[in-house]
Amino acid sequence: MAGKVKTIGVLTSGGDAPGMNAAIRAVVRKSLNNGVNIKGIKKGYMGLLNEEIMDMNAISVSDTIQRGGTVLGTARCPEFKEEEVQEEAAKICRKHGIDGLVVIGGDGSYRGAQALSKHGINTIGIPGTIDLDISCTDYTIGFDTAVNTAMQAIDKVRDTSSSHERCSIIEVMGRNAGYIALWCGVANGAEDILLPEKYDFNEQVLVNNIIANRKIGKTHHLIINAEGIGHSTSMARRIEAATGIETRATILGYMQRGGSPTCKDRYYASIMGAYAADILFEGKTNRCVCYQNGKFMDMDIDEALAMTKTIDPYQFEVSRLLSRNEYTDKK
Numbered sequence: 001m002a003g004k005v006k007t008i009g010v011l012t013s014g015g016d017a018p019g020m021n022a023a024i025r026a027v028v029r030k031s032l033n034n035g036v037n038i039k040g041i042k043k044g045y046m047g048l049l050n051e052e053i054m055d056m057n058a059i060s061v062s063d064t065i066q067r068g069g070t071v072l073g074t075a076r077c078p079e080f081k082e083e084e085v086q087e088e089a090a091k092i093c094r095k096h097g098i099d100g101l102v103v104i105g106g107d108g109s110y111r112g113a114q115a116l117s118k119h120g121i122n123t124i125g126i127p128g129t130i131d132l133d134i135s136c137t138d139y140t141i142g143f144d145t146a147v148n149t150a151m152q153a154i155d156k157v158r159d160t161s162s163s164h165e166r167c168s169i170i171e172v173m174g175r176n177a178g179y180i181a182l183w184c185g186v187a188n189g190a191e192d193i194l195l196p197e198k199y200d201f202n203e204q205v206l207v208n209n210i211i212a213n214r215k216i217g218k219t220h221h222l223i224i225n226a227e228g229i230g231h232s233t234s235m236a237r238r239i240e241a242a243t244g245i246e247t248r249a250t251i252l253g254y255m256q257r258g259g260s261p262t263c264k265d266r267y268y269a270s271i272m273g274a275y276a277a278d279i280l281f282e283g284k285t286n287r288c289v290c291y292q293n294g295k296f297m298d299m300d301i302d303e304a305l306a307m308t309k310t311i312d313p314y315q316f317e318v319s320r321l322l323s324r325n326e327y328t329d330k331k
Contacts (some may be wrong), residue, residue, distance in 0.1 A: 004283040005122065007037040009053070009098040012070040013044035013077070013105035013112065016257055017128045017142025019265030020070040020104055025061035026273025027102050032058055034281055039098060044105070045077040045112050048089050053096050065266055068145075068258045074105075080112050090119035100280040102273070104128040104141070107305065110288060114301045117286035124276040125288035125301055128269075130257055133177035135307035136299055137290040141272070144264040146173065146256040147183045154188045157250050158222055167210055167221040167239060167247040171232040173256045178311055180256070181226035186319050191221050193319055196228030197311045203235065207242045213325055214245065221245075271296055 010027045012020050024040070031038040040060065042052040064071050079085050093101060093116070100122045103113040106129035113123040127134045130146035150172045161168040174180040178195030185193030191213060192206055210221045225232050232249035240247035261269070272289045275296050279287050287298045 005036055005100040005280050007039060007097045008100040008102060008277065008280055009039045009041050009048075009093065009096070010056075010072070010102045011041035011044050011048060011104070012072050012074045012128065013103060013109035014074060015106070015129060016069045016074050017130050017140070018068045018145035018257070018259060018261035019141040019269035020128050021061070021064040021067050022261065022266045022269035023104050023126055023128065023141060023273035023276075024070070024072060025065055026270040027277050028056050028061045029058055030274040030277040034277070036100075036277075036281070037097070039096060040072050043073045043075040044109075045080045045089065046075040047073065048092060049077070049080075049085065051092055051096070053098075065270075066260050068260055070104075077112075080115070086112075086115040087119055090116055090121050093121045100124070102126060102276045102280070106131070106140075107134060110134075110301050110305060113288075114286060114305065117301070122280055122283070122285035123287075123301075124279050124284070124298075125304075126269075126272050126276050127289065130180070131174045131177045132179040133175065133309060134304070135309035136288065136304035137292065139268055139291040141265060141269045142257070142261070143179070145259060145261045147180050147187075148262055149256050149259055150180055150184050150252055151187050153252055153255070154184055154222070154224070158188065158220065161222065161248070162220040164246065165219045167223070167236075167243070167245050169223045169225050169232045169236050169239070169247065169249045171225045171227060171230065171249065171251040173227045173252070173254075176228040177309075178226045178228065181224050182311060182315065182319060185224040186322060188222065188224065189322075190224045191218075191323050191325070192223040193323065194223065194225045194229050195311060195316070196226050198316060199226075199229055201229075203238060203242075207239060210239065210243050210245060214243075216325060218325060
């Protein structure tokens with residue numbers, strides 16, 4: 001079964017995400033179990049170009065599954081979009097005997113894997129991003145940890161916001177996707193949730209909600225703001241000026257990427273890592289591992305990158321309903 005591939009390389013690219021180490025560990029140990037050599041590539045595509053490549057064994061990934069971040073390191077590599085750079089990277093893979101490559105990262109990382117596949121390197125992508133913005137999969141490595149980290153932090157801010165009768169704007173990560181904001185908005189009981197996919201930038205609606213809630217006795221007002229909207233500090237100043245209510249902005253930032261991964265992120269990442277190695281053993285290339293409708297599967301990267309993803313309309317409507325503090329009796 002493993003005869004089609006003799007040496008597998010593994011790298012993490014783009015933003016780090018809790019659970020990446022579990023995926024790396026699974027790729028390494030699954031490969032070794034099938035008699036395949038395994039090489040770790042440090043600092044993503046940049047490390048590949050710089051030939052920061054090392055042999056790995058079972059001990060290389062020992063005591064890593066509980067650690068956040070990525071033991072291989074990661075970096076941005078914008079020049080990898082260039083054809084000649086991609087060709088050079090493929091040559092480096094062949095120089096080091098790498099005939100199969102597992103890439104753990106987001107859409108940008110998938111495009112790099114897609115390019116290497118076209119240059120003759122068997123490549124498999126694993127979805128690693130806290131943003132949950134890869135269209136072909138219901139789960140991405142790191143999202144569960146990040147959203148729980150944010151939820152716990154927001155609970156703490158909410159406590160002090162209530163004590164001081166403030167309005168709090170809490171900005172969460174997610175790039176141009178609103179999934180962290182949506183999940184935290186519902187889980188933290190926010191009065192308003194601002195999503196890049198839905199927000200119309202009408203701050204008067206927020207002002208009206210804050211004033212209306214204060215009139216019915218609410219001692220605080222919690223707004224979850226997605227990174228894709230941003231500008232939370234200036235928004236807080238405008239809202240305070242319009243309402244006369246003390247308003248503070250808290251930007252959670254990179255703390256959401258760190259920390260020990262949750263059980264879900266460790267488990268799912270482990271299954272995905274092993275699955276990616278299995279796909280390479282079968283001689284497949286230009287594929288990505290997905291989780292859809294409760295099952296792990298794989299699909300063509302070209303097809304995956306052509307897909308689009310947006311906020312589920314029903315979930316969004318539920319989030320709006322649950323944030324209301326007054327209801328009209330229906331008879």
